[in-house]
Amino acid sequence: MTYNINDKGYYGEFGGAYIPEMLYPNVEELRQNYLKIMEQPSFKREFDLLLKDYVGRPSPLYFAKRLSKKYNTKIYLKREDLNHTGAHKVNNTIGQILMAQRLGKKRIIAETGAGQHGVATATVCALMGMECIVYMGEIDIARQAPNVARMKMLGAKVVPALSGSRTLKDATNEAIRDWINNPLDTHYIIGSVVGPHPYPDMVARFQAVVSEEIQWQLQDKEGKATPDYVIACVGGGSNAAGAFYHYLDNTNVKLIAVEAAGKGIHSGESAATSILGKEGIIHGSKTLLMQTDDGQITEPYSISAGLDYPGVGPMHAHLYKSGRAEFVSITDDEAMTAGLELSQLEGIIPAIETSHALAIFNQKKFKEDNIVVINLSGRGDKDLQNYIDHFKL
Amino acid sequence: MNRIQTKLQEDKKLLSIYFSAGYPSLNDTVKIIQNLEKSGVDMIEIGLPFSDPLADGPTIQASSTQALKNGMTTDVLFKQLKGIRKTVSIPLIIMGYFNPMLQYGVEAFCKTCQEIGIDGLIIPDLPVDVYNQEYKTIFEKYGLINVFLITPQTSIDRINFIDSISNGFIYMVSSASVTGNSSGFGKEQTDYFKRIASMNLKNPQIVGFGINNHTTFTQATEYAKGAIIGSAFIKHLTNGNIDTINAFTDNILKV
Numbered sequence: 001m002t003y004n005i006n007d008k009g010y011y012g013e014f015g016g017a018y019i020p021e022m023l024y025p026n027v028e029e030l031r032q033n034y035l036k037i038m039e040q041p042s043f044k045r046e047f048d049l050l051l052k053d054y055v056g057r058p059s060p061l062y063f064a065k066r067l068s069k070k071y072n073t074k075i076y077l078k079r080e081d082l083n084h085t086g087a088h089k090v091n092n093t094i095g096q097i098l099m100a101q102r103l104g105k106k107r108i109i110a111e112t113g114a115g116q117h118g119v120a121t122a123t124v125c126a127l128m129g130m131e132c133i134v135y136m137g138e139i140d141i142a143r144q145a146p147n148v149a150r151m152k153m154l155g156a157k158v159v160p161a162l163s164g165s166r167t168l169k170d171a172t173n174e175a176i177r178d179w180i181n182n183p184l185d186t187h188y189i190i191g192s193v194v195g196p197h198p199y200p201d202m203v204a205r206f207q208a209v210v211s212e213e214i215q216w217q218l219q220d221k222e223g224k225a226t227p228d229y230v231i232a233c234v235g236g237g238s239n240a241a242g243a244f245y246h247y248l249d250n251t252n253v254k255l256i257a258v259e260a261a262g263k264g265i266h267s268g269e270s271a272a273t274s275i276l277g278k279e280g281i282i283h284g285s286k287t288l289l290m291q292t293d294d295g296q297i298t299e300p301y302s303i304s305a306g307l308d309y310p311g312v313g314p315m316h317a318h319l320y321k322s323g324r325a326e327f328v329s330i331t332d333d334e335a336m337t338a339g340l341e342l343s344q345l346e347g348i349i350p351a352i353e354t355s356h357a358l359a360i361f362n363q364k365k366f367k368e369d370n371i372v373v374i375n376l377s378g379r380g381d382k383d384l385q386n387y388i389d390h391f392k393l
Numbered sequence: 394m395n396r397i398q399t400k401l402q403e404d405k406k407l408l409s410i411y412f413s414a415g416y417p418s419l420n421d422t423v424k425i426i427q428n429l430e431k432s433g434v435d436m437i438e439i440g441l442p443f444s445d446p447l448a449d450g451p452t453i454q455a456s457s458t459q460a461l462k463n464g465m466t467t468d469v470l471f472k473q474l475k476g477i478r479k480t481v482s483i484p485l486i487i488m489g490y491f492n493p494m495l496q497y498g499v500e501a502f503c504k505t506c507q508e509i510g511i512d513g514l515i516i517p518d519l520p521v522d523v524y525n526q527e528y529k530t531i532f533e534k535y536g537l538i539n540v541f542l543i544t545p546q547t548s549i550d551r552i553n554f555i556d557s558i559s560n561g562f563i564y565m566v567s568s569a570s571v572t573g574n575s576s577g578f579g580k581e582q583t584d585y586f587k588r589i590a591s592m593n594l595k596n597p598q599i600v601g602f603g604i605n606n607h608t609t610f611t612q613a614t615e616y617a618k619g620a621i622i623g624s625a626f627i628k629h630l631t632n633g634n635i636d637t638i639n640a641f642t643d644n645i646l647k648v
Contacts, residue, residue: 018491018518018519018523019518019520020447020517020518021517021542021544022448022542022569022570024520024544024546025544025546025548163454163458164444164445173445177448177450177571180447180448180570180571181571181574183544183546184546184569278496279495280492280496281492281495281518282445282492283447284447284518291496293496294467294496295443295467295492295494295495295497296444296493297444297492
């Protein structure tokens with residue numbers, strides 16, 4: 001059994017491309033070309049070089065000594081927070097901007113929630129001198145002012161999504177509508193392993209550099225390429241997809257996906273899609289999503305703006321349903337506490353998204369000789385105000 | 394023969410109207426359908442509202458959102474439509490996104506449609522390939538015609554494939570656009586209308602998106618069998634009321 005995508009664009013029963021006909025030519029062009037382009041030696045060279053010299057890869061695999069001591073296990077942190085722009089998101093935007101160039105596209109659109117993917121997209125557009133339009137929910141624009149300013153400084157146009165709940169899902173709708181209106185010259189850089197096939201697979205492949213590096217870094221440090229556990233937070237799921245990728249079919253490596261429980265799974269304010277979601281279709285993909293009995297998509301909640309997506313990538317829906325990955329939910333409070341703990345034990349302030357993954361140690365005991373890799377997907381600079389408010393610092 | 398197929402054989406250009414069920418008020422649905430028929434409309438697309446209508450512009454998004462706020466659901470719509478065939482005889486199509494149908498159960502949805510007397514479905518985000526492999530037999534079992542969209546970017550091969558799967562009409566999207574974008578039709582559109590007409594497809598084409606008055610209706614139907622109006626009609630409902638539908642239709646047809 002494979003846990004990766006099949007040739008029809010599905011992970012098990014999840015995935016596919018449930019898109020209006022208006023999007024078919026764009027998505028089909030990408031589907032027919034993405035693997036060919038990614039295999040071109042010139043593409044690989046340019047991608048690898050930019051990841052090295054521009055992003056600063058490889059990101060370190062850091063043995064967290066004091067954290068390990070506290071929880072009596074061996075904890076490694078994959079330092080995606082040290083990437084240029086402060087998170088794993090840039091791995092994907094570098095890949096997709098090179099893809100867009102090779103497809104002859106002149107104009108880039110993207111959606112963003114907290115603004116991290118928007119910043120990573122605006123960054124690569126500046127790098128390549130391409131027009132950049134980022135759709136962002138009106139409410140998120142108000143909540144994430146520093147990232148809005150960053151995007152503008154990088155030369156991007158930030159367009160408020162005024163429809164629906166005016167957050168990430170609506171920003172995604174607006175980006176899709178823009179693509180319908182501009183089918184020829186535009187590439188849509190989706191920020192996570194969501195959307196119609198081939199996006200989940202393409203984004204996962206660009207993020208796969210994370211687990212590719214973990215393999216050789218762990219080999220160097222521990223004499224074996226496989227940890228006992230790989231743990232990552234999941235909103236749409238791109239950092240988890242990258243961290244899991246090369247371990248998907250090696251069931252000796254246990255995978256743990258951490259979702260945001262918000263104020264509690266059944267509080268009505270949660271983003272724990274695996275528990276609260278049902279099978280359905282969101283943004284062109286068949287997956288698990290939070291919805292009413294009537295099939296209307298509902299608005300999730302998490303203190304972390306990067307985790308409050310009502311769906312989850314189809315890869316993760318499959319990992320959940322097949323039991324390949326264990327899904328754990330962490331509340332706002334648990335995450336914030338874990339973020340503070342990492343700051344004071346290791347001198348690393350994590351993004352609140354990442355803090356959810358770190359909170360696993362208060363829910364689950366690991367053995368002393370277990371090797372546990374946590375994907376430290378982003379740094380906490382953007383979240384300082386949230387931490388300050390929460391802890392009255 | 395399905396009512397849609399019968400209607401398509403009439404020797405005239407067809408006017409089809411779309412509206413969001415449950416808008417402006419929850420219980421306007423039946424009255425709007427009845428008034429549309431009385432006003433001389435040939436076919437009606439009843440929009441099943443969805444929270445995230447990807448292919449729709451601001452007007453239909455807003456009417457959809459309002460309809461949901463008013464309390465519209467799949468069940469409510471089916472209850473409202475029960476008995477509709479006692480008073481309405483023109484073809485009725487339900488247009489909606491796939492997720493609400495999936496949650497209702499595709500077969501249960503189709504079965505209820507048949508019981509009510511719905512003739513066809515338009516589901517923009519159910520791709521023709523998936524329909525063909527997974528759902529075609531169910532739709533056919535309940536006598537429903539599924540209508541597919543083509544756009545100016547759709548390849549000839551794909552148009553031919555869509556034509557081969559269809560057994561009613563082809564919904565010809567006038568330009569690369571979401572609904573409600575309209576500044577009249579230029580040469581690019583008329584060339585596209587001509588190009589499709591010259592393919593001599595087995596299914597007639599009905600043009601949608603961007604038709605909002607008599608001029609665009611006439612342009613669209615010069616080469617196609619009919620035209621569909623959505624956003625412009627919803628604006629009429631927003632600005633006027635459901636008792637002046639006659640005036641709207643007259644204005645399009647200039648009768």
